[in-house]
Amino acid sequence: MTFINYAAREINCKIVYYGPGLCGKTTNLQYIYDRTNPSAKGKLISLATETDRTLFFDFLPLDLGTVRGFKTRFHLYTVPGQVFYDASRKLILKGVDGVVFVADSQEARIDANIEALGNLEKNLKDHGFALATIPYVLQLNKRDLPTAVAVDELFRQLNFKGEPTYEACAPQGTGVFDTLKAVAKQVLMELRKK
Amino acid sequence: MADFLLFDEEFHLIKDVISRLKTDAQAKVVFVVDKNGQQIAAQGDLESLDTTSLASLTAGNVAATDGLAKLIGEKEFPVLFHEGERDNVYIAIVGQRVILVVIFDEHSSLGLVRLRVRKATQDLEKIFETIQRKIESEKDRKDLDSPFAEITDEDIDSLFRE
Numbered sequence A: 001m002t003f004i005n006y007a008a009r010e011i012n013c014k015i016v017y018y019g020p021g022l023c024g025k026t027t028n029l030q031y032i033y034d035r036t037n038p039s040a041k042g043k044l045i046s047l048a049t050e051t052d053r054t055l056f057f058d059f060l061p062l063d064l065g066t067v068r069g070f071k072t073r074f075h076l077y078t079v080p081g082q083v084f085y086d087a088s089r090k091l092i093l094k095g096v097d098g099v100v101f102v103a104d105s106q107e108a109r110i111d112a113n114i115e116a117l118g119n120l121e122k123n124l125k126d127h128g129f130a131l132a133t134i135p136y137v138l139q140l141n142k143r144d145l146p147t148a149v150a151v152d153e154l155f156r157q158l159n160f161k162g163e164p165t166y167e168a169c170a171p172q173g174t175g176v177f178d179t180l181k182a183v184a185k186q187v188l189m190e191l192r193k194k
Numbered sequence B: 001m002a003d004f005l006l007f008d009e010e011f012h013l014i015k016d017v018i019s020r021l022k023t024d025a026q027a028k029v030v031f032v033v034d035k036n037g038q039q040i041a042a043q044g045d046l047e048s049l050d051t052t053s054l055a056s057l058t059a060g061n062v063a064a065t066d067g068l069a070k071l072i073g074e075k076e077f078p079v080l081f082h083e084g085e086r087d088n089v090y091i092a093i094v095g096q097r098v099i100l101v102v103i104f105d106e107h108s109s110l111g112l113v114r115l116r117v118r119k120a121t122q123d124l125e126k127i128f129e130t131i132q133r134k135i136e137s138e139k140d141r142k143d144l145d146s147p148f149a150e151i152t153d154e155d156i157d158s159l160f161r162e
């Protein structure tokens, strides 16, 4: 749900990074935070366990600049990927404008990816959204690992509706901004339709 | 889901209400955020405050407490209160989608804040009802000069240029 503030001439959009535990959602936000001009970003807030697993969410506000006289603000969130945090994960999807699904390319995580995708579909539905229509990007992360499954295979298993798909290695930043840009673009294009 | 639109007129009405509340409750800061964590308006000593983070964490806090309420069969917890050594935070839910936050110290008291918030909440509820009605009626108006009707690929690409 985009928040258009005509009084302050701002638009605020919410983007959520979803995916199985340890797939690299938080790493995406950390990379974006590290590589963004201080004037264009707020604090990166991480509500995490002592072992750096996301407990509730990570939050990073970004000011991307001005479109047609309106300041465009993106609020990036990650969900906790661990299966048993489902209640919290669902809360974060409230009012979402666009979703990035970060998949873990490792062979051993195929089932976890599929389960997380099904979980995303269900939780979106419970909020009245549909994966088929919401701005959506697939990121195939951890391409650097030797156990990574071929891209074709992952695409076949995980691509939901022909959404833009990017290969990534989040700690090095490969594919991170491409992913963000692709989802932001879809979200802004949605505003044109309305 | 419908977008949330905020126009000048209501923005100023909201600001009036929270600035009055700040004075009447002798608070340090008063702000209003929507349940998705977007800040709507703020008044008070904001210099030293990261209001964007505050808004997001407040919404997270309320969302978690709402979840808790549902689990035990409550509709919601309409008020949350956090007491600190120096500063206290009083959080009240306004209508369905808005959160009112008051930060105060020893210059005020919980009783005073609670009393003043009750009045302000009623005023805000009316304003947000008006906003809701406006959003509903905007939906059917094709002529609303939406700044984004004409947005181009070019515009969007320019946002990502370093």
Ligand SMILES: Nc1nc2c(ncn2[C@@H]2O[C@H](COP(=O)(O)OP(=O)(O)OP(=O)(O)O)[C@@H](O)[C@H]2O)c(=O)[nH]1
Binding pocket: A019, A020, A021, A022, A023, A024, A025, A026, A027, A028, A052, A053, A054, A055, A078, A079, A080, A081, A082, A141, A142, A143, A144, A145, A168, A169, A170, A171
């Ligand atoms: N080799 C490699 N490691 C990665 C990549 N992306 C993330 N990691 C590592 O994977 C681990 C987990 O990354 P996080 O970003 O914390 O994962 P997460 O998805 O936020 O996990 P949860 O918070 O539990 O849901 C960290 O040690 C990262 O450094 C990648 O592309 N390649």
Ligand SMILES: [Mg+2]
Binding pocket: A025, A026, A027, A053, A054, A078, A079, A080, A081
């Ligand atoms: Mg994480």
